[in-house]
Amino acid sequence: AQKVTQAQTEISVVEKEDVTLDCVYETRDTTYYLFWYKQPPSGELVFLIRRNSFDEQNEISGRYSWNFQKSTSSFNFTITASQVVDSAVYFCALLMNTGFQKLVFGTGTRLLVSP
């Protein structure tokens, strides 16, 4: 079965702190994609990153970085020098390469960044 676990329900930090959001996934597929989405209070899901299962290189985009480790089935997301605007719910998701596309989402981590 495919499953995504985000064990952290809510994290509170003070502005400028670094914060890591954990994501652990389960799948029997050898080819799959992993995503992170941000959901601000307005409700729409905003795409942050997509990685395929063959690319384990870590990625950095500005203050965001992602650590993909197949050995531990984890795809963690770090925000460096957090800002109040980073406050949102963050979802990790798994896309199976089955031909018909279904994203399997975790339950999300609510990040609260206070000034």
Place this chain on the structure above:
Amino acid sequence: GAGVSQSPRYKVAKRGQDVALRCDPISGHVSLFWYQQALGQGPEFLTYFQNEAQLDKSGLPSDRFFAERPEGSVSTLKIQRTQQEDSAVYLCASSSSSRGTGELFFGEGSRLTVL
């Protein structure tokens, strides 16, 4: 418009009423998805269209749920005889990729409350 547009943004229905939720995807996007997001949970897949063809409807919770995309553009999710457990945010997403592995663009959702 530039993004995925959903209407209505909010809908209150009495139990037993029928509701229709509309999604206007980004122009030219081949793939269209519906997801259901219960309070405090991650989105869950409902159904997938490639153009006008509904290729996967395995996530629809019951036969009271019906989705269509007759001309391969606008889609409507219809829920008949609504029940309280149908209360959720219904998210629509579209993608230019026919396989859905590309970036998904989500709308802001339609929040349904069934009294």
